[in-house]
Amino acid sequence: DIQMTQSPSSLSAAVGDRVTITCRASQGISNSLAWYQQKSGKAPKLLLYAASRLESGVPSRFSGSGSGTDYTLTISSLQPEDFATYYCQQYYSLTITFGGGTKVEIK
Amino acid sequence: EVQLVESGGGLVQPGGSLRLSCAASGFTFSNYWMQWVRQAPGKGLVWVSRIKTDGSSTSYADSVKGRFTISRDNAKNTLYLQMNSLRAEDTAVYYCTRETSYSGSYFSDYWGQGTLVTVSS
Numbered sequence: 290d291i292q293m294t295q296s297p298s299s300l301s302a303a304v305g306d307r308v309t310i311t312c313r314a315s316q317g318i319s320n321s322l323a324w325y326q327q328k329s330g331k332a333p334k335l336l337l338y339a340a341s342r343l344e345s346g347v348p349s350r351f352s353g354s355g356s357g358t359d360y361t362l363t364i365s366s367l368q369p370e371d372f373a374t375y376y377c378q379q380y381y382s383l384t385i386t387f388g389g390g391t392k393v394e395i396k
Numbered sequence: 397e398v399q400l401v402e403s404g405g406g407l408v409q410p411g412g413s414l415r416l417s418c419a420a421s422g423f424t425f426s427n428y429w430m431q432w433v434r435q436a437p438g439k440g441l442v443w444v445s446r447i448k449t450d451g452s453s454t455s456y457a458d459s460v461k462g463r464f465t466i467s468r469d470n471a472k473n474t475l476y477l478q479m480n481s482l483r484a485e486d487t488a489v490y491y492c493t494r495e496t497s498y499s500g501s502y503f504s505d506y507w508g509q510g511t512l513v514t515v516s517s
Contacts, residue, residue: 378441380502387440
């Protein structure tokens, strides 16, 4: 199985900060990467797919980049509603795998 | 509006069985691959299984292979997960997700609210 290593596992940031989360795959995944946001007690929500394509309705402060094995989620200016846990997911292989998650907390 | 509503969760003893259901509405169910994803209390997301549109192809995480079976009834717009030989480590919220495709690859775009399965004596 493809392993997804996400970092950091948690971070503290203030409203307005720029936040970057990274995800590294154990092998190349050809941009078959999605990012999800999960708020406490809720189901995950799709933010981006194909590494950099923004899901409809998702604010443009969210962006994604990367290629090969290394990918990044960036929140350009953190808003109060963005405090949540973020997960990357590779769907390159038939057996899907998630990163371990990054909890974004208020500083 | 796309809706996925899971049911069938509950408390079951180790070694027992449970069948989860996911009722889909708001889209043409038979046109979409579907998945199950689980999340143990306080832990991260773990993919469990997926099934092709017509049920002809399935795949499983190693941790559930041989114990869980995914299936679907396109006439009833319902996805199932039959879980046998349950273990304490299967305790989790189980989410049903719809897969959509982009450039020939499939990923989850809609998720249900989840159903809690607790395996304990």
